[in-house]
Structure formats: C-alpha cells, structure tokens
Amino acid sequence: MPLPLYGFMEGDTIGLLIVADEQESVRSLADKLRDAASLRVDGSGSMEVVYRGIVIDPDSTLAQAEFKPLQRFDLRGNHGLSESRYSR
Amino acid sequence: MLNREDWLPLARKLDWEFSYTTEQEVFPQVISGHPWLPHSSWQDWEEAFKTSYREYVQNQHEKDMAVYAVRDAVGRLENVQSLATPWINGLKIHAAALPLAEFTGTIGNLRGARFGRDSAWRAMACFGALDEFRHTQIPLLLMHELVRWNPQFDWAHKFYHTNNWFAIAARHFFDELTLGQNAIEFHIATNVILETGFTNLQFVGLASLAHEAGDYLFEKMVTSIQTDEARHAQIGHPVLALVMKHDPEYAQYLVDKWFWRNWHLFSILTGVSMDYLTAADQRSGSFKEFMEEWIVDQFFRTLDEFGLKKPWYWDIFLDELEIYHHMIYASAYTYRSTLWFDFVMPSPNDRKWLRQKYPKYWDDIDAVWERIGERWKAVGPGADEESSVLGTALPTFCDLCQLPLSAGTPRNNTANVLALEGKDYIFCSQPCRWIFLREPERYANHKDLVKRVLTGEAPADFTALLTDYFRLTPDTWGKDVYAGDYDWL
Numbered sequence: 001m002p003l004p005l006y007g008f009m010e011g012d013t014i015g016l017l018i019v020a021d022e023q024e025s026v027r028s029l030a031d032k033l034r035d036a037a038s039l040r041v042d043g044s045g046s047m048e049v050v051y052r053g054i055v056i057d058p059d060s061t062l063a064q065a066e067f068k069p070l071q072r073f074d075l076r077g078n079h080g081l082s083e084s085r086y087s088r
Numbered sequence: 089m090l091n092r093e094d095w096l097p098l099a100r101k102l103d104w105e106f107s108y109t110t111e112q113e114v115f116p117q118v119i120s121g122h123p124w125l126p127h128s129s130w131q132d133w134e135e136a137f138k139t140s141y142r143e144y145v146q147n148q149h150e151k152d153m154a155v156y157a158v159r160d161a162v163g164r165l166e167n168v169q170s171l172a173t174p175w176i177n178g179l180k181i182h183a184a185a186l187p188l189a190e191f192t193g194t195i196g197n198l199r200g201a202r203f204g205r206d207s208a209w210r211a212m213a214c215f216g217a218l219d220e221f222r223h224t225q226i227p228l229l230l231m232h233e234l235v236r237w238n239p240q241f242d243w244a245h246k247f248y249h250t251n252n253w254f255a256i257a258a259r260h261f262f263d264e265l266t267l268g269q270n271a272i273e274f275h276i277a278t279n280v281i282l283e284t285g286f287t288n289l290q291f292v293g294l295a296s297l298a299h300e301a302g303d304y305l306f307e308k309m310v311t312s313i314q315t316d317e318a319r320h321a322q323i324g325h326p327v328l329a330l331v332m333k334h335d336p337e338y339a340q341y342l343v344d345k346w347f348w349r350n351w352h353l354f355s356i357l358t359g360v361s362m363d364y365l366t367a368a369d370q371r372s373g374s375f376k377e378f379m380e381e382w383i384v385d386q387f388f389r390t391l392d393e394f395g396l397k398k399p400w401y402w403d404i405f406l407d408e409l410e411i412y413h414h415m416i417y418a419s420a421y422t423y424r425s426t427l428w429f430d431f432v433m434p435s436p437n438d439r440k441w442l443r444q445k446y447p448k449y450w451d452d453i454d455a456v457w458e459r460i461g462e463r464w465k466a467v468g469p470g471a472d473e474e475s476s477v478l479g480t481a482l483p484t485f486c487d488l489c490q491l492p493l494s495a496g497t498p499r500n501n502t503a504n505v506l507a508l509e510g511k512d513y514i515f516c517s518q519p520c521r522w523i524f525l526r527e528p529e530r531y532a533n534h535k536d537l538v539k540r541v542l543t544g545e546a547p548a549d550f551t552a553l554l555t556d557y558f559r560l561t562p563d564t565w566g567k568d569v570y571a572g573d574y575d576w577l
Contacts, residue, residue, distance in 0.1 A: 008501045014419035015493035017482040036481035039422050040456045070512040
C-alpha cells in the first residue's frame with residue numbers, strides 16, 4: 001500500500017511529500033528524500049532516519065517500522081550517536 | 089442652512105430603539121460578533137476623523153487625480169520597463185496579492201456597515217468599503233496597461249481565481265479575515281492588526297524602497313492607499329477597547345491569532361520583495377529592520393494602549409524574524425515554476441549583506457544557495473536548463489496558514505503532526521497548531537494542496553498541476569530572471 005509521508009532532510013528549507021510502498025525499506029525511503037532534496041542539500045555522508053523520535057533500522061520495511069500515512073520522518077546527519085546509520 | 093457641526097453629529101449618531109423586533113435579531117451575535125452587548129454599551133463608540141460624505145468624496149477625488157497625474161507623468165510602459173528586472177518581479181507579487189484582497193476588504197467593511205453596533209461605526213465602515221473598492225480599482229487599472237507587455241501581470245486579476253498554492257494560502261487568510269468574518273473580529277483583525285500594523289510594511293516601507301528603485305507610480309499608488317487605511321483603521325481601536333473591557337481573554341486571543349496569521353503572509357509578500365527583489369544599493373534597510381521599526385514598536389504601543397500581554401509565542405516570532413522568509417525564498421526559488429513571477433539568485437554581495445543583517449542563521453541558508461549555485465554551474469546557464477534547477481517532489485503545506493512547511497531552521501524544521509478525530513493534520517509551527525486547536529470547527533475541513541492531490545482533487549502529475557490547477561503556462565510560470573547566467577557563477 002502506498003504511504004504518503006512528510007519528509008524533512010536536515011539542512012533543507014522545506015518539507016517534501018515522499019510516497020513509498022509499505023514494503024519498501026527505510027533505506028529506500030531515505031534515498032527518495034535525499035534525491036528530492038539534493039538541489040538544496042548535500043546528502044552525501046552518513047545519515048539516519050528518525051521517525052517518532054526513534055532512529056530506525058534502514059534495513060527494516062516501512063511496515064515493520066510501523067510507518068503510518070501523513071506522518072513526519074526526518075533524515076539527519078549521523079553524529080555518531082546511533083548504530084542505525086548508513087551511507088549511500 | 090445648518091453648519092457642519094450642527095448636523096454632522098446627529099447624522100453620525102443616528103441610532104434608535106426597535107419596536108417591532110429585537111436588538112438581538114437586528115444584530116445577531118453570529119454576524120455582529122462576540123461579545124454581544126446592548127447598544128447602550130456601544131453608544132459612546134467614537135473615532136477622530138468624523139468625516140462627512142461630501143468631504144469624503146471630495147478628498148477621494150483629489151487623491152485619485154493625484155494618482156492619475158503621476159501615472160500620466162511616469163507611469164508609461166517605458167517607465168516600468170526601465171526599472172530593474174528583479175524589482176519588476178516584486179511588483180508582480182504585489183500586483184497579484186493586492187487588488188482582490190482589497191475587494192474582500194470591501195465586503196468585510198460592508199458587514200461592519202450593516203452589523204456594526206453603533207451608527208458612527210457603521211458610517212465609517214461604509215467609507216471603509218468605498219476605500220477598499222478604490223484600492224481594488226487603482227492597481228487593476230495601473231497594472232492592466234502592463235499585461236500586453238508581460239502576461240505575468242495578468243495575475244493582478246487572475247491570482248485569486250486560481251488554485252495556485254500561494255493563492256490557496258492567501259484565500260484561506262482573506263476568507264477568514266474579511267469574507268466570512270463577523271463585524272467585531274473583522275474590525276479588530278483588519279483595522280488594529282493588519283492596517284495599523286502590517287500594511288505599514290507595504291505602504292510605508294515598500295513605498296520608500298519603490299522611491300529608491302525609481303518606481304514612482306508604485307510609490308504614489310501605495311501612499312495614496314495608505315491615507316485611506318489610516319482613516320478607516322480607526323474603527324478597530326474603539327471596538328477592541330470595548331471587547332477588552334468585557335472579555336479580555338477573547339481580545340487577547342484575537343490579537344495573538346491575527347498577529348501570527350498576518351506575520352506569515354506578510355513575511356512572504358514583503359520580506360521577499362525587500363531582501364531579494366530590491367537591488368542591494370536601493371535597500372534602505374532589511375525586512376527585519378522594517379519589521380522592528382514599523383510593526384514591533386507599533387504592536388507594543390497597541391498592547392500598552394489596551395493592557396494586552398505580549399503573545400505567548402513572542403520568542404518564536406522573534407526567531408522567525410531572523411529566518412522564515414529566507415527559508416521560503418530559497419524553497420520557492422527551487423519551485424519557481426509554481427509561481428507567476430520570476431526569481432533571482434542572491435549574488436555574493438547580496439549574501440554578504442544578508443549575513444550582516446541576519447547573522448543568526450545565515451550560514452545554514454547560505455549553504456542552500458551554494459548548493460543551488462553548484463547545480464547551475466554543473467548544467468550551465470540557459471532557459472533549456474531551467475528544469476534541471478527545479479525541485480521535483482511535491483512541496484508540503486501547513487494545515488493552518490497553507491504556506492510551505494518552511495518554519496524553524498534548516499537544522500530543525502518545526503513542522504508537527506496532530507491527530508484529531510480520526511484525521512491527521514500537519515502544522516508548520518506551534519502557533520499555527522494553537523490557532524487551529526482553538527477553532528478546529530473553522531479550519532478542519534479545509535484541504536491543503538497535498539491532501540487535494542492525494543484525494544484526486546488536484547492532479548498528481550507536476551506539469552498538469554502547474555497548468556490545469558495553478559493555471560500557469562510556459563509563458564507565465566516563474567523562471568530565473570537570468571536563466572542562471574550570473575557572472576559570479
């Protein structure tokens with residue numbers, strides 16, 4: 001099922017609508033936001049997805065991570081505080 | 089023949105008791121406003137101008153003649169064409185946002201002219217309605233000449249008839265402020281907050297920049313309008329005074345709500361024009377400095393005058409003053425094809441100036457411009473490359489102000505989600521969320537652009553969204569003024 005989500009990339013000036021499938025990985029969701037914001041923000045480097053205040057395992061699916069439609073998620077630079085970081 | 093002072097007080101203060109109906113039926117609370125008080129409470133309502141209709145018509149005629157004289161002298165097409173291109177695009181913003189918004193003010197004032205609670209209030213509101221009609225006609229007349237030259241000026245009339253995202257936001261604002269508002273809230277929100285405060289940005293601050301930019305027609309137009317505003321804005325103060333006396337919590341709420349709603353709209357309308365679309369050597373001050381001088385100081389005087397407190401969100405407002413319109417402009421530049429005017433990238437000199445004026449967060453905004461500049465460098469300048477320097481994902485919008493989710497800072501966007509009665513809403517900021525929660529029945533059924541797309545009401549295809557829903561065309565949608573061809577790139 002498609003999930004419309006509000007994505008916020010650290011360093012960006014605006015939130016973006018990112019539509020993903022609930023069977024998609026969190027990593028894939030992050031890549032979509034990274035691409036969508038790339039005109040304004042350099043997304044290279046280690047990042048982490050934060051949803052409802054929790055850093056999410058990038059290999060889990062959106063369904064496993066219990067993403068719901070029209071919720072906010074963030075893609076933030078990893079500052080060495082979490083094990084769930086990844087680089088593209 | 090009676091002298092003016094013999095007949096005017098009687099004509100202005102002509103109220104009577106009803107014999108075959110009740111005062112509540114003549115002035116129902118739903119349209120006259122809260123608190124509902126008998127006329128005996130309002131009978132001392134007064135304002136300083138005490139204008140007669142004859143004087144009104146004579147004054148307005150003279151003001152119109154002065155505007156026409158300036159138009160005849162310096163308002164020809166070649167005069168406008170000689171202005172700096174970025175300024176002309178700032179003019180397109182105001183040409184679109186102003187006239188029909190003023191027309192909604194006509195309707196709001198007519199509501200006051202019928203449902204205001206004292207005859208002197210109603211007489212003044214009648215003049216206010218005529219004023220606002222004048223403020224509709226003058227910019228439409230002056231901009232009409234420019235349509236043949238540049239079709240983006242057609243948005244002077246077209247803007248509010250489209251579903252352009254900024255038109256949705258502006259309609260949401262003016263529908264509530266003027267078209268669908270009761271007389272008390274209309275006059276407090278419009279006269280005390282908008283006209284005593286925020287329109288100073290347009291009519292005083294922007295007028296001075298227009299002078300510096302050599303746009304004497306715009307300067308004359310808005311200063312002429314301001315003389316009307318200064319008069320009819322006097323309606324709101326005695327209304328607020330009485331509401332403050334009988335329900336101070338409600339008075340505080342109205343002031344807090346409308347200061348915030350005005351702030352977001354005007355930071356875009358005026359902030360962008362002042363800090364980005366006015367040439368650096370023609371700026372006499374930053375938008376923030378104008379805000380501090382013309383709005384914040386004035387607002388504090390209003391608060392003191394009525395015994396009101398500073399809004400609870402004051403620290404949030406002060407922080408937004410540093411960055412909000414910069415967040416919006418950088419975002420809008422990358423979505424310029426969604427708007428009806430053209431954009432310019434801030435040059436290194438502009439950015440140096442902006443850093444001096446907005447030191448708190450400029451580094452984060454500057455990084456965004458650096459990145460956009462890198463994209464232009466990578467693809468090269470030219471109209472064919474415009475699309476490579478545009479965002480592709482759908483931007484998102486606040487369920488209260490309907491403006492982009494661009495509040496907070498690039499490091500910490502303050503958008504927040506609310507679940508209410510089975511629906512999810514998102515707000516750009518805590519004050520927008522607070523306003524929504526005070527009156528959810530007023531706001532909950534309005535769909536922002538994202539929800540219109542998700543429900544199929546608006547096209548999901550981006551190009552179709554621009555052409556079919558926003559009513560833009562390749563000729564009129566916004567572009568980079570220089571198509572990326574900047575010496576400094």
